[in-house]
Amino acid sequence: MSHPTTRAARRAATAQRILEAAQIEFGEHGLEASTVRAIAQRAEVDPSLVIQHYGSKNDLFAIATRLDRESTDDEVAEHLFDVLDVRLGMLPPATRALVRSMLTAPEATAAMKDFLDERVVNLARTTSGDEAELRAALTVSSILGLTIARHFLKLDALQSVSPEQIATTLQPWITAGLGRQDG
Structure with missing residues:
Protein backbone atom coordinates (compact mmCIF):
# COMPACT_ATOMS: atom_id res chain seq x y z
CA MET A 1 0.00 0.00 0.00
CA SER A 2 1.46 3.39 -0.97
CA HIS A 3 1.62 6.25 1.49
CA PRO A 4 -0.44 9.39 0.78
CA THR A 5 1.69 12.08 -0.81
CA THR A 6 -0.42 15.24 -0.67
CA ARG A 7 -1.18 17.04 2.55
CA ALA A 8 -4.92 16.50 2.03
CA ALA A 9 -4.40 12.78 1.45
CA ARG A 10 -2.24 12.48 4.59
CA ARG A 11 -4.86 14.37 6.59
CA ALA A 12 -7.63 12.10 5.31
CA ALA A 13 -5.56 8.99 6.09
CA THR A 14 -4.93 10.25 9.63
CA ALA A 15 -8.63 10.96 10.15
CA ALA A 22 -12.03 4.96 17.96
CA GLN A 23 -14.39 2.25 16.74
CA ILE A 24 -12.17 -0.42 18.27
CA GLU A 25 -11.64 1.53 21.50
CA PHE A 26 -15.34 2.31 21.93
CA GLY A 27 -16.17 -1.29 21.08
CA GLU A 28 -13.85 -2.63 23.75
CA HIS A 29 -14.48 -0.05 26.47
CA GLY A 30 -17.65 1.92 25.65
CA LEU A 31 -17.94 5.69 25.54
CA GLU A 32 -17.48 6.35 29.23
CA ALA A 33 -14.27 4.32 29.72
CA SER A 34 -12.61 5.30 26.43
CA THR A 35 -10.26 8.26 26.40
CA VAL A 36 -8.97 10.54 23.68
CA ARG A 37 -5.45 9.59 24.76
CA ALA A 38 -6.16 5.84 24.32
CA ILE A 39 -7.72 6.44 20.90
CA ALA A 40 -4.72 8.54 19.87
CA GLN A 41 -2.30 5.90 21.12
CA ARG A 42 -4.13 3.19 19.17
CA ALA A 43 -4.09 5.39 16.03
CA GLU A 44 -0.44 6.29 16.65
CA VAL A 45 -1.12 10.03 16.62
CA ASP A 46 -0.89 12.88 19.08
CA PRO A 47 -4.10 13.32 21.14
CA SER A 48 -4.45 16.88 19.84
CA PHE A 61 -18.33 8.63 19.20
CA ALA A 62 -21.33 9.84 17.18
CA ILE A 63 -19.38 9.43 13.94
CA ALA A 64 -17.71 6.16 14.93
CA THR A 65 -21.02 4.51 15.78
CA ARG A 66 -23.00 5.74 12.80
CA LEU A 67 -24.68 2.69 11.29
CA ASP A 68 -25.72 2.20 7.68
CA ARG A 69 -29.27 3.51 7.18
CA GLU A 70 -29.67 2.83 3.46
CA SER A 71 -32.07 0.10 2.35
CA THR A 72 -35.01 -0.43 0.04
CA ASP A 73 -38.28 -2.06 1.02
CA ASP A 74 -37.46 -5.18 -0.99
CA GLU A 75 -34.13 -5.65 0.76
CA VAL A 76 -35.25 -5.23 4.37
CA ALA A 77 -36.55 -8.74 5.18
CA GLU A 78 -33.70 -10.48 3.35
CA HIS A 79 -31.34 -8.09 5.10
CA LEU A 80 -32.57 -9.46 8.44
CA PHE A 81 -31.06 -12.84 7.64
CA ASP A 82 -27.76 -11.17 6.78
CA VAL A 83 -28.02 -9.21 10.03
CA LEU A 84 -28.49 -12.46 11.95
CA ASP A 85 -25.33 -13.87 10.37
CA VAL A 86 -23.39 -10.73 11.26
CA ARG A 87 -24.82 -10.35 14.78
CA LEU A 88 -24.04 -13.95 15.61
CA GLY A 89 -20.60 -13.67 14.01
CA MET A 90 -17.99 -11.06 14.83
CA LEU A 91 -19.52 -7.65 15.52
CA PRO A 92 -18.23 -4.67 13.54
CA PRO A 93 -16.43 -2.18 15.82
CA ALA A 94 -19.07 0.54 15.35
CA THR A 95 -21.86 -1.84 16.37
CA ARG A 96 -19.89 -3.15 19.36
CA ALA A 97 -19.27 0.42 20.55
CA LEU A 98 -22.87 1.45 20.16
CA VAL A 99 -24.34 -1.61 21.89
CA ARG A 100 -21.80 -1.45 24.72
CA SER A 101 -22.59 2.22 25.40
CA MET A 102 -26.32 2.44 24.66
CA LEU A 103 -27.41 2.07 28.30
CA THR A 104 -24.85 4.44 29.79
CA ALA A 105 -24.32 7.24 27.27
CA PRO A 106 -27.23 9.43 26.13
CA GLU A 107 -25.59 9.90 22.71
CA ALA A 108 -25.44 6.15 22.19
CA THR A 109 -28.99 5.69 23.48
CA ALA A 110 -30.29 8.25 21.00
CA ALA A 111 -28.26 6.80 18.12
CA MET A 112 -29.43 3.25 18.82
CA LYS A 113 -33.07 4.30 19.28
CA ASP A 114 -33.04 6.25 16.00
CA PHE A 115 -31.42 3.34 14.16
CA LEU A 116 -33.82 0.73 15.57
CA ASP A 117 -36.90 2.94 15.02
CA GLU A 118 -35.87 3.31 11.39
CA ARG A 119 -35.39 -0.47 11.06
CA VAL A 120 -38.85 -1.05 12.55
CA VAL A 121 -40.50 1.39 10.13
CA ASN A 122 -38.71 -0.12 7.12
CA LEU A 123 -39.53 -3.67 8.18
CA ALA A 124 -43.17 -2.85 8.95
CA ARG A 125 -43.56 -1.40 5.43
CA THR A 126 -42.55 -4.75 3.96
CA THR A 127 -44.78 -6.77 6.30
CA SER A 128 -48.46 -7.26 5.61
CA GLY A 129 -51.23 -8.07 8.02
CA ASP A 130 -52.35 -6.84 11.38
CA GLU A 131 -49.92 -5.26 13.79
CA ALA A 132 -47.08 -5.12 11.24
CA GLU A 133 -45.28 -2.41 13.23
CA LEU A 134 -45.50 -4.39 16.48
CA ARG A 135 -44.25 -7.56 14.79
CA ALA A 136 -41.41 -5.59 13.19
CA ALA A 137 -40.48 -4.08 16.58
CA LEU A 138 -40.46 -7.52 18.20
CA THR A 139 -38.25 -8.87 15.41
CA VAL A 140 -35.77 -5.99 15.64
CA SER A 141 -35.74 -6.25 19.45
CA SER A 142 -35.13 -9.98 19.27
CA ILE A 143 -32.09 -9.51 17.05
CA LEU A 144 -30.75 -6.89 19.47
CA GLY A 145 -31.34 -9.34 22.33
CA LEU A 146 -29.49 -12.10 20.47
CA THR A 147 -26.60 -9.71 19.89
CA ILE A 148 -26.37 -8.79 23.55
CA ALA A 149 -26.82 -12.36 24.78
CA ARG A 150 -24.13 -13.75 22.48
CA HIS A 151 -21.47 -11.04 22.48
CA PHE A 152 -21.78 -9.30 25.83
CA LEU A 153 -23.41 -11.78 28.20
CA LYS A 154 -21.85 -14.74 26.37
CA LEU A 155 -24.89 -16.95 26.93
CA ASP A 156 -23.64 -20.55 26.67
CA ALA A 157 -26.36 -21.75 24.29
CA LEU A 158 -25.50 -19.02 21.78
CA GLN A 159 -21.72 -19.35 21.83
CA SER A 160 -21.53 -22.12 19.25
CA VAL A 161 -24.41 -21.36 16.89
CA SER A 162 -23.49 -22.74 13.47
CA PRO A 163 -24.51 -21.33 10.08
CA GLU A 164 -26.75 -24.39 9.66
CA GLN A 165 -28.56 -23.60 12.93
CA ILE A 166 -29.07 -20.03 11.76
CA ALA A 167 -30.68 -21.34 8.56
CA ASP A 182 -41.55 -17.69 2.68
CA GLY A 183 -38.12 -18.12 4.10
Whole structure:
Protein backbone atom coordinates (compact mmCIF):
# COMPACT_ATOMS: atom_id res chain seq x y z
CA MET A 1 0.00 0.00 0.00
CA SER A 2 1.46 3.39 -0.97
CA HIS A 3 1.62 6.25 1.49
CA PRO A 4 -0.44 9.39 0.78
CA THR A 5 1.69 12.08 -0.81
CA THR A 6 -0.42 15.24 -0.67
CA ARG A 7 -1.18 17.04 2.55
CA ALA A 8 -4.92 16.50 2.03
CA ALA A 9 -4.40 12.78 1.45
CA ARG A 10 -2.24 12.48 4.59
CA ARG A 11 -4.86 14.37 6.59
CA ALA A 12 -7.63 12.10 5.31
CA ALA A 13 -5.56 8.99 6.09
CA THR A 14 -4.93 10.25 9.63
CA ALA A 15 -8.63 10.96 10.15
CA GLN A 16 -9.49 7.46 8.93
CA ARG A 17 -6.89 5.89 11.25
CA ILE A 18 -8.34 7.83 14.18
CA LEU A 19 -11.88 6.78 13.27
CA GLU A 20 -10.93 3.11 13.03
CA ALA A 21 -9.03 3.29 16.32
CA ALA A 22 -12.03 4.96 17.96
CA GLN A 23 -14.39 2.25 16.74
CA ILE A 24 -12.17 -0.42 18.27
CA GLU A 25 -11.64 1.53 21.50
CA PHE A 26 -15.34 2.31 21.93
CA GLY A 27 -16.17 -1.29 21.08
CA GLU A 28 -13.85 -2.63 23.75
CA HIS A 29 -14.48 -0.05 26.47
CA GLY A 30 -17.65 1.92 25.65
CA LEU A 31 -17.94 5.69 25.54
CA GLU A 32 -17.48 6.35 29.23
CA ALA A 33 -14.27 4.32 29.72
CA SER A 34 -12.61 5.30 26.43
CA THR A 35 -10.26 8.26 26.40
CA VAL A 36 -8.97 10.54 23.68
CA ARG A 37 -5.45 9.59 24.76
CA ALA A 38 -6.16 5.84 24.32
CA ILE A 39 -7.72 6.44 20.90
CA ALA A 40 -4.72 8.54 19.87
CA GLN A 41 -2.30 5.90 21.12
CA ARG A 42 -4.13 3.19 19.17
CA ALA A 43 -4.09 5.39 16.03
CA GLU A 44 -0.44 6.29 16.65
CA VAL A 45 -1.12 10.03 16.62
CA ASP A 46 -0.89 12.88 19.08
CA PRO A 47 -4.10 13.32 21.14
CA SER A 48 -4.45 16.88 19.84
CA LEU A 49 -5.01 15.44 16.35
CA VAL A 50 -8.05 13.51 17.59
CA ILE A 51 -9.61 16.76 18.79
CA GLN A 52 -8.46 18.64 15.69
CA HIS A 53 -10.14 16.12 13.37
CA TYR A 54 -13.29 15.31 15.37
CA GLY A 55 -13.87 18.09 17.91
CA SER A 56 -14.60 16.05 21.03
CA LYS A 57 -14.79 12.49 22.25
CA ASN A 58 -18.60 12.65 22.05
CA ASP A 59 -18.51 13.96 18.48
CA LEU A 60 -16.08 11.21 17.52
CA PHE A 61 -18.33 8.63 19.20
CA ALA A 62 -21.33 9.84 17.18
CA ILE A 63 -19.38 9.43 13.94
CA ALA A 64 -17.71 6.16 14.93
CA THR A 65 -21.02 4.51 15.78
CA ARG A 66 -23.00 5.74 12.80
CA LEU A 67 -24.68 2.69 11.29
CA ASP A 68 -25.72 2.20 7.68
CA ARG A 69 -29.27 3.51 7.18
CA GLU A 70 -29.67 2.83 3.46
CA SER A 71 -32.07 0.10 2.35
CA THR A 72 -35.01 -0.43 0.04
CA ASP A 73 -38.28 -2.06 1.02
CA ASP A 74 -37.46 -5.18 -0.99
CA GLU A 75 -34.13 -5.65 0.76
CA VAL A 76 -35.25 -5.23 4.37
CA ALA A 77 -36.55 -8.74 5.18
CA GLU A 78 -33.70 -10.48 3.35
CA HIS A 79 -31.34 -8.09 5.10
CA LEU A 80 -32.57 -9.46 8.44
CA PHE A 81 -31.06 -12.84 7.64
CA ASP A 82 -27.76 -11.17 6.78
CA VAL A 83 -28.02 -9.21 10.03
CA LEU A 84 -28.49 -12.46 11.95
CA ASP A 85 -25.33 -13.87 10.37
CA VAL A 86 -23.39 -10.73 11.26
CA ARG A 87 -24.82 -10.35 14.78
CA LEU A 88 -24.04 -13.95 15.61
CA GLY A 89 -20.60 -13.67 14.01
CA MET A 90 -17.99 -11.06 14.83
CA LEU A 91 -19.52 -7.65 15.52
CA PRO A 92 -18.23 -4.67 13.54
CA PRO A 93 -16.43 -2.18 15.82
CA ALA A 94 -19.07 0.54 15.35
CA THR A 95 -21.86 -1.84 16.37
CA ARG A 96 -19.89 -3.15 19.36
CA ALA A 97 -19.27 0.42 20.55
CA LEU A 98 -22.87 1.45 20.16
CA VAL A 99 -24.34 -1.61 21.89
CA ARG A 100 -21.80 -1.45 24.72
CA SER A 101 -22.59 2.22 25.40
CA MET A 102 -26.32 2.44 24.66
CA LEU A 103 -27.41 2.07 28.30
CA THR A 104 -24.85 4.44 29.79
CA ALA A 105 -24.32 7.24 27.27
CA PRO A 106 -27.23 9.43 26.13
CA GLU A 107 -25.59 9.90 22.71
CA ALA A 108 -25.44 6.15 22.19
CA THR A 109 -28.99 5.69 23.48
CA ALA A 110 -30.29 8.25 21.00
CA ALA A 111 -28.26 6.80 18.12
CA MET A 112 -29.43 3.25 18.82
CA LYS A 113 -33.07 4.30 19.28
CA ASP A 114 -33.04 6.25 16.00
CA PHE A 115 -31.42 3.34 14.16
CA LEU A 116 -33.82 0.73 15.57
CA ASP A 117 -36.90 2.94 15.02
CA GLU A 118 -35.87 3.31 11.39
CA ARG A 119 -35.39 -0.47 11.06
CA VAL A 120 -38.85 -1.05 12.55
CA VAL A 121 -40.50 1.39 10.13
CA ASN A 122 -38.71 -0.12 7.12
CA LEU A 123 -39.53 -3.67 8.18
CA ALA A 124 -43.17 -2.85 8.95
CA ARG A 125 -43.56 -1.40 5.43
CA THR A 126 -42.55 -4.75 3.96
CA THR A 127 -44.78 -6.77 6.30
CA SER A 128 -48.46 -7.26 5.61
CA GLY A 129 -51.23 -8.07 8.02
CA ASP A 130 -52.35 -6.84 11.38
CA GLU A 131 -49.92 -5.26 13.79
CA ALA A 132 -47.08 -5.12 11.24
CA GLU A 133 -45.28 -2.41 13.23
CA LEU A 134 -45.50 -4.39 16.48
CA ARG A 135 -44.25 -7.56 14.79
CA ALA A 136 -41.41 -5.59 13.19
CA ALA A 137 -40.48 -4.08 16.58
CA LEU A 138 -40.46 -7.52 18.20
CA THR A 139 -38.25 -8.87 15.41
CA VAL A 140 -35.77 -5.99 15.64
CA SER A 141 -35.74 -6.25 19.45
CA SER A 142 -35.13 -9.98 19.27
CA ILE A 143 -32.09 -9.51 17.05
CA LEU A 144 -30.75 -6.89 19.47
CA GLY A 145 -31.34 -9.34 22.33
CA LEU A 146 -29.49 -12.10 20.47
CA THR A 147 -26.60 -9.71 19.89
CA ILE A 148 -26.37 -8.79 23.55
CA ALA A 149 -26.82 -12.36 24.78
CA ARG A 150 -24.13 -13.75 22.48
CA HIS A 151 -21.47 -11.04 22.48
CA PHE A 152 -21.78 -9.30 25.83
CA LEU A 153 -23.41 -11.78 28.20
CA LYS A 154 -21.85 -14.74 26.37
CA LEU A 155 -24.89 -16.95 26.93
CA ASP A 156 -23.64 -20.55 26.67
CA ALA A 157 -26.36 -21.75 24.29
CA LEU A 158 -25.50 -19.02 21.78
CA GLN A 159 -21.72 -19.35 21.83
CA SER A 160 -21.53 -22.12 19.25
CA VAL A 161 -24.41 -21.36 16.89
CA SER A 162 -23.49 -22.74 13.47
CA PRO A 163 -24.51 -21.33 10.08
CA GLU A 164 -26.75 -24.39 9.66
CA GLN A 165 -28.56 -23.60 12.93
CA ILE A 166 -29.07 -20.03 11.76
CA ALA A 167 -30.68 -21.34 8.56
CA THR A 168 -32.78 -24.08 10.17
CA THR A 169 -33.83 -22.45 13.45
CA LEU A 170 -33.38 -18.70 13.52
CA GLN A 171 -34.44 -17.73 9.98
CA PRO A 172 -37.77 -19.58 10.19
CA TRP A 173 -38.34 -18.10 13.65
CA ILE A 174 -37.83 -14.56 12.29
CA THR A 175 -39.98 -15.31 9.23
CA ALA A 176 -42.78 -16.68 11.42
CA GLY A 177 -42.58 -13.64 13.68
CA LEU A 178 -43.17 -11.42 10.69
CA GLY A 179 -46.13 -13.53 9.61
CA ARG A 180 -44.45 -14.63 6.38
CA GLN A 181 -44.72 -18.03 4.78
CA ASP A 182 -41.55 -17.69 2.68
CA GLY A 183 -38.12 -18.12 4.10
